[in-house]
Amino acid sequence: MSQPQALQSLLEAVAAGKVTPDVALEKLKHFAIEPVGDFAKIDNHRALRTGFPEAIWGPGKTPDQIAQIFQTMRQRHPVVMATRIEPDVYLQVQEKLPQLYYYPTARICATVPAALEPQYPGNIGILSAGTADLPVAEEAAVTAELSGFRVQRLWDVGVAGIHRLLANRHVIASANVLIVVAGMEGALPSVVAGLADCPVIAVPTSIGYGASFGGLAPLLTMLNSCASGVGVVNIDNGFGAAILAGQILRTAQKISVRWNTLSED
Numbered sequence: 001m002s003q004p005q006a007l008q009s010l011l012e013a014v015a016a017g018k019v020t021p022d023v024a025l026e027k028l029k030h031f032a033i034e035p036v037g038d039f040a041k042i043d044n045h046r047a048l049r050t051g052f053p054e055a056i057w058g059p060g061k062t063p064d065q066i067a068q069i070f071q072t073m074r075q076r077h078p079v080v081m082a083t084r085i086e087p088d089v090y091l092q093v094q095e096k097l098p099q100l101y102y103y104p105t106a107r108i109c110a111t112v113p114a115a116l117e118p119q120y121p122g123n124i125g126i127l128s129a130g131t132a133d134l135p136v137a138e139e140a141a142v143t144a145e146l147s148g149f150r151v152q153r154l155w156d157v158g159v160a161g162i163h164r165l166l167a168n169r170h171v172i173a174s175a176n177v178l179i180v181v182a183g184m185e186g187a188l189p190s191v192v193a194g195l196a197d198c199p200v201i202a203v204p205t206s207i208g209y210g211a212s213f214g215g216l217a218p219l220l221t222m223l224n225s226c227a228s229g230v231g232v233v234n235i236d237n238g239f240g241a242a243i244l245a246g247q248i249l250r251t252a253q254k255i256s257v258r259w260n261t262l263s264e265d
Helices: 003-015 021-028 046-050 063-073 087-096 131-146 159-166 169-174 188-193 210-223 238-264
Strands: 033-036 040-043 080-083 101-103 108-111 123-128 150-154 177-182 200-204 230-232
Touching: 003 021, 033 063, 040 063, 063 080, 063 087, 080 131, 087 101, 087 108, 108 131, 123 131, 123 169, 123 238, 131 150, 131 177, 131 200, 131 238, 150 169, 159 188, 177 188, 177 238, 188 200, 188 210, 188 230, 200 210, 200 238, 210 230
Parallel strands: 123 150, 123 177, 177 200, 200 230
Antiparallel strands: 033 040, 080 108, 101 108
């Protein structure tokens, strides 16, 4: 059965009362796959299932492929983003899509609505240990903002100058989720987790001298953190950290709504 036929059958079943709207919605969550040429298949209902639309991974794709995927996705999603886009690639994609916006430090390009306002309650605090960690930290910050979350940035507060962090404890105190980005020895998330009353997402970066092994040393430090409440994502994965932080906030919101509903009953 083709996709249109399957959709028609499902809608007829709902109209006839054989399938409830809730059951139909659950089926539709796994329904729409849209091909782009012969090289990509867009998961249009990922946002319906997970709360976040599919993002475009830039490396390995040609500028023309990236542009075609953007053109297909923007018909269904107000915000479409591509990660790890180098400046020369962005310029080539922009020739086909002039309205694209580029975030050079984060290496993200995106279709952005005129008014990009937070859609969800809560605050994501994002800290970087050093200036060299900014590309990964900004990837997390921009991803979170494009996903509808409020972000507060605090850069260059690594443990080598711990007074810089301690002078900004208000950022830690005001956050509902913290993303902490660090290379070298990767100690900053443990320090922050010892000061915070919220989840800490640690992001190791590939910044460091030879013995850091391209981010493996900070990754192991973060995995072995003596502080509780620390979760770790992959090396340089600012995007994944932002999505995880967003899921934590959205889950908290859902629990709050359900709790209030039960209390009223």
